[in-house]
Amino acid sequence: xxxxxxxxxxxxxxxxxxxxxDMAWARSPIRRRVLLTYGAFDGxxxxxxxxxxHLASLCDELVVGCTTDELLALRGxxxxxxxxxxxxxxxxxxxxxxxxxxxxxxxKRTDIVNCNxxxxxxxxxxxxxxxxxxxxxxxxxxxxxxxxxxxDVTVNAALHA
Numbered sequence: 001x002x003x004x005x006x007x008x009x010x011x012x013x014x015x016x017x018x019x020x021x022d023m024a025w026a027r028s029p030i031r032r033r034v035l036l037t038y039g040a041f042d043g044x045x046x047x048x049x050x051x052x053x054h055l056a057s058l059c060d061e062l063v064v065g066c067t068t069d070e071l072l073a074l075r076g077x078x079x080x081x082x083x084x085x086x087x088x089x090x091x092x093x094x095x096x097x098x099x100x101x102x103x104x105x106x107x108k109r110t111d112i113v114n115c116n117x118x119x120x121x122x123x124x125x126x127x128x129x130x131x132x133x134x135x136x137x138x139x140x141x142x143x144x145x146x147x148x149x150x151x152d153v154t155v156n157a158a159l160h161a
Contacts, residue, residue, distance in 0.1 A: 033118045033119070034060070034063060035058055035061070036064075036112055038122065039123070041066055049095070052096060055095070062097050063097065063117065064098070064100070065107075066099055066100070068101055071104065071105070074105075108133065112133060121141070122139075123142060124143030125143075
């Protein structure tokens with residue numbers, strides 16, 4: 001062979017690694033759009049199930065942070081059902097893919113990173129309180145408009161891009 005010419009079907013220097021990288025990329029799992037939300041979810045019925053269904057429609061994986069009894073007590077609240085029951089109900093909900101414990105006020109940023117959450121969603125009663133998380137995820141606040149319906153109160157513009 002003269003010069004840089006190659007026989008038909010031959011692989012040139014450096015090309016084998018390119019092919020291996022392409023093959024590795026093809027085998028890699030498709031990234032899922034993860035949404036993370038938090039709440040006490042005391043009973044997981046009615047409006048809460050509707051909220052979970054709506055959130056699940058916005059993502060590929062819905063992760064729910066269920067607030068522990070201890071953290072609720074620190075907030076001056078009390079759930080009707082104990083944490084273990086609330087968590088079990090969430091785990092049985094068909095719209096929820098994964099349940100994590102919300103044990104401290106400051107864990108949201110860490111959970112967003114650990115869960116690789118593309119969206120962080122909360123009820124509109126928390127409007128503006130989690131805007132500082134927009135540097136790592138899209139922040140969404142949801143609230144009711146009429147009985148039986150939900151609307152997006154505010155959504156980071158990138159969500160609709």
